[in-house]
Amino acid sequence: MSEVLGNPPIASDSLAVLEKQRSTAETFGIPLAVLLEITHRCPLQCPYCSNPVELDRSGKELTTEEWKKVLSELAEIGVLQVHFSGGEPTARKDLVELVKHASDAGLYTNLITSAVLLTREKLGELADAGLCHVQISFQGVEEGLADRVAGYKGGHRKKLEVAKWTRELDLPLTVNAVMHRQNLHQLPDIIQMSLDLDADRLEVANVQYYGWALKNRAALMPTVAQLEECTRLVEDAREAHKGRLTIDYVVPDYYALRPKKCMGGWGRQFFNISPAGKVLPCHAAESITGLEFESVRSNHSIAWIWQNSEAFNRYRGTGWMKEPCKTCEFREIDFGGCRCQAFALTGDAANTDPACALSPLHETIFKQAEREAEGETSRFLYRNFAGGTLESENGA
Amino acid sequence: MAGPRNISVSEASRPVLPRHAKLKYDETRQVWVILAPERVLAPDEIAVEVLQLCNGERNVGDVADQLAAKYAAPREAILTDVIAMLQDLADKGFLTEAREKTS
Numbered sequence: 172m173s174e175v176l177g178n179p180p181i182a183s184d185s186l187a188v189l190e191k192q193r194s195t196a197e198t199f200g201i202p203l204a205v206l207l208e209i210t211h212r213c214p215l216q217c218p219y220c221s222n223p224v225e226l227d228r229s230g231k232e233l234t235t236e237e238w239k240k241v242l243s244e245l246a247e248i249g250v251l252q253v254h255f256s257g258g259e260p261t262a263r264k265d266l267v268e269l270v271k272h273a274s275d276a277g278l279y280t281n282l283i284t285s286a287v288l289l290t291r292e293k294l295g296e297l298a299d300a301g302l303c304h305v306q307i308s309f310q311g312v313e314e315g316l317a318d319r320v321a322g323y324k325g326g327h328r329k330k331l332e333v334a335k336w337t338r339e340l341d342l343p344l345t346v347n348a349v350m351h352r353q354n355l356h357q358l359p360d361i362i363q364m365s366l367d368l369d370a371d372r373l374e375v376a377n378v379q380y381y382g383w384a385l386k387n388r389a390a391l392m393p394t395v396a397q398l399e400e401c402t403r404l405v406e407d408a409r410e411a412h413k414g415r416l417t418i419d420y421v422v423p424d425y426y427a428l429r430p431k432k433c434m435g436g437w438g439r440q441f442f443n444i445s446p447a448g449k450v451l452p453c454h455a456a457e458s459i460t461g462l463e464f465e466s467v468r469s470n471h472s473i474a475w476i477w478q479n480s481e482a483f484n485r486y487r488g489t490g491w492m493k494e495p496c497k498t499c500e501f502r503e504i505d506f507g508g509c510r511c512q513a514f515a516l517t518g519d520a521a522n523t524d525p526a527c528a529l530s531p532l533h534e535t536i537f538k539q540a541e542r543e544a545e546g547e548t549s550r551f552l553y554r555n556f557a558g559g560t561l562e563s564e565n566g567a
Numbered sequence: 568m569a570g571p572r573n574i575s576v577s578e579a580s581r582p583v584l585p586r587h588a589k590l591k592y593d594e595t596r597q598v599w600v601i602l603a604p605e606r607v608l609a610p611d612e613i614a615v616e617v618l619q620l621c622n623g624e625r626n627v628g629d630v631a632d633q634l635a636a637k638y639a640a641p642r643e644a645i646l647t648d649v650i651a652m653l654q655d656l657a658d659k660g661f662l663t664e665a666r667e668k669t670s
Contacts, residue, residue, distance in 0.1 A: 201595070203607045249595025251602055279589060279602040304587050304604040343587035345604055371587070371660055372604055414574075414658045419605070 201477065204252035205245055206443035206454065209238060209269070213259035215285050216322030216553035216560075217310065219349060219384035219391060222258065223457045226556050227446040233467070235265040239272045241444060241467050246276035248474045256283040258446065267296045274301025281306065283347070286333035287326050294333065298340045305337045306345040306374075312360040320354065322553045322562075334368045345372040351391035352544060355401055362408045365416060373416055375405055377423040381455040381511050383554045390551055394544040395426055424526035425540040429501065430508025431526070437486035437510055442477060450476045452483055455511040459520045486510050491521055495529045574664050576627060576653045578646060581665045583623035588661040590618050603661050617649055623665035627653065 211226040233241070245253060253273055260266055261284055273280045281304045282297065294305075307330055311317035317327035337344045346365040350358065358375065365373040377398070378384050378391050393401070405420045412418070424431050434441045434453045443454050448467040451457065457464065462485065465476040477483060485491060489502050496507040507513070508524025516525045517532060525532040552559040576582060584590060589602045590610075599615045601608040610618065613634075620630045631649050635642040656662040 204605075249593070251591070251593060251600065251607060277591070281604060303589070303602075306604070341586060343585070343604060414660065417660050 201249045201474065202440050202442060203250065204254065204441075205250050206254045206256055206441075207238075207241075207260075208256050208258065208443060208445050208454065209233075209260050209266075210263050210446050211258040211556075212262040213257055213285065213554075214262075214287055214323055215259070215326065216555055217308075217320060217349070217383075218322075218387040218551035218553055219351065219378040220554040221379070221382065221384075221454055222554070223455065224382050224386070224558070225457070226258075228556065231447040232263075233446065233448045235268060237448065237467070238265075238269050241448075241473070242269065242273045242278065243276050244467075244473050246273075246278050248472075250278065252279040252281060254281045254283050259285050259288060261286075261288045261293070267293070267300050270297055270302050271300035279303050284308070284333075285321070285326070286330045287323060289333050289336075291336045294336050294342075295340060298342055302342065304343050304345065306347050307334055307337070308347045308349065309361065309364070310349065311354045312357040312364050316354060316357070320551070322551070331368070334370070338369045343372070344368065344370040345374060346370045347374045347376060349376050349378060350393070350401065351378045352393040352397065352546065353391065353549060355393055355397045358401055358404050362404070362412075362416075362418075366412065370416060372419065374419045374421070375401070376419075376421040377401070379421070379423065380425065381509075381515055382458060383552070383559070385515055386552050386559065388540075389543040389548050392425070392540050392543045393423065395541070397544075398422070398426055424508070424512075424524075425537065427526055428528040430505050430524040432505045433509035433512070433524070436506040438477075438483040439487070439506075442483075450480070452486075453511060456482070458511050459514045462520075486520065493521055493523075496523050499529065574657050574662065576650050576657055576662075578628040578631075578650070579626050580653075581623055581626045582621045582653055582657070582662050583665055584618060584621070584661065585663040590615070601661065608661070614652055617652060621653070 208222070210229065210232055211222050212229055242253065255266065255270065260282060270280050280302050282302055283306045286307045309317065309330060310320035311327065314327040318324050334344055334346070346368065348361045362373065377393070380388050384391060402422070405418055409418050438452050441453065443451050444467060445451060445457070449457070449464040450467060450473060451464055456462065462482045464482050465471055465480045467473060489506070492502060492507055496502050508526050510520040512526060513522045513524045514520035516536060523530040525536045527533060551562040553562060574580065584601070587604055591600055591602060593600045599610055601610055616634070617630060620633060627649060628646070631642055631646040634640070634645050634649070653662060
């Protein structure tokens with residue numbers, strides 16, 4: 172009978188699944204999902220923001236018509252999902268129009284939001300426009316810490332309210348919890364909060380240290396003991412809430428021995444589009460100086476940029492590698508880790524990511540992280556368009 | 568509010584994909600997919616057939632009847648496989664049940 176229903180009947184669960192099963196990964200088939208950072212404007216000032224330190228000002232943002240053209244083109248070339256992100260995507264007045272356009276083009280739409288600008292009415296309009304899923308970021312589990320991390324008074328309370336509206340509108344909810352030394356102790360309560368909010372999914376995302384987060388590393392780096400406890404809690408909660416709450420877990424790579432297969436490998440499974448229309452292999456890619464990124468405003472199609480542009484091809488595959496990556500048995504498994512992290516910590520994106528134990532810098536970096544995790548400073552450098560503002564001695 | 572979570576699939580269940588899981592034919596890759604938050608699943612042909620029958624009105628028993636007739640295969644074996652496949656999907660959070668109609 173198993174031949175009738177096949178085995179396994181449903182392939183498991185990552186965006187890469189489809190690529191792995193077919194040969195498209197080798198020919199760099201168009202990614203299944205694309206991240207659209209439609210603006211860098213955001214009322215929050217989280218010190219680990221994944222946006223580049225040099226933010227795109229609103230005057231450089233693509234227009235409504237330009238974004239619509241991008242959405243149609245993405246659907247046409249085979250992208251299946253788009254994530255509307257930012258900055259804060261709801262800071263754009265045309266978001267409902269863009270979601271509607273994406274839905275009409277057959278795209279699965281996901282909103283990645285801080286939620287603080289949303290009204291119930293606006294959320295209803297987004298649902299009517301065809302929005303499929305809402306992901307709300309949380310900075311903690313109580314407003315004292317959460318609002319301090321976000322640098323935004325009243326934010327946490329508003330997020331709870333919007334999460335409730337999301338479920339009332341029958342939209343699926345993901346709680347995105349960015350974790351670091353100053354909030355990891357709240358993880359059990361964050362799991363409980365996600366259950367109380369009737370979330371479908373929880374992302375326990377440890378901070379990744381690029382851009383703003385790298386500037387704030389000393390205030391954010393967790394201890395090894397904190398991380399081990401975090402991993403244990405996630406594993407227990409996954410088992411306890413199976414079928415009720417899916418938990419995705421992102422570990423920080425500083426304490427790992429093997430680097431992460433960042434973005435599934437450069438130019439293999441992922442691209443994002445910046446507010447100004449740059450097509451990027453990863454949202455931090457602009458931090459690598461010396462790389463030119465093509466824009467959707469150029470004469471080239473998005474598919475051409477993905478397949479042919481210099482920036483996407485520079486670190487594709489393994490041909491660009493130096494030792495120890497070049498002859499490493501894991502080179503096709505992790506592709507040498509993260510190019511942005513290699514650039515930020517070694518000055519050359521073609522070096523082995525120091526998160527890898529085989530990197531000559533690994534030991535130094537690990538020791539530095541351990542030292543920082545002891546917590547000499549907890550002051551944040553808040554993210555803003557002015558290059559950051561240091562938290563006052565007694566909190567924001 | 569959305570349908571119930573943590574469902575246990577049985578012959579009497581009337582399962583349906585929830586709003587956030589969309590079954591779609593991907594023209595570019597010539598394959599059926601289930602689109603879900605941060606996921607794209609690739610169901611095989613029979614799973615697709617089962618899911619197309621799961622409209623929230625038919626129960627799992629009806630689905631097994633239809634497949635047994637179509638493939639001239641033993642109903643009990645089909646039923647076991649259909650339940651296993653749907654339960655797997657439910658455990659991943661991508662299946663709900665139609666609510667009882669209250670009159």
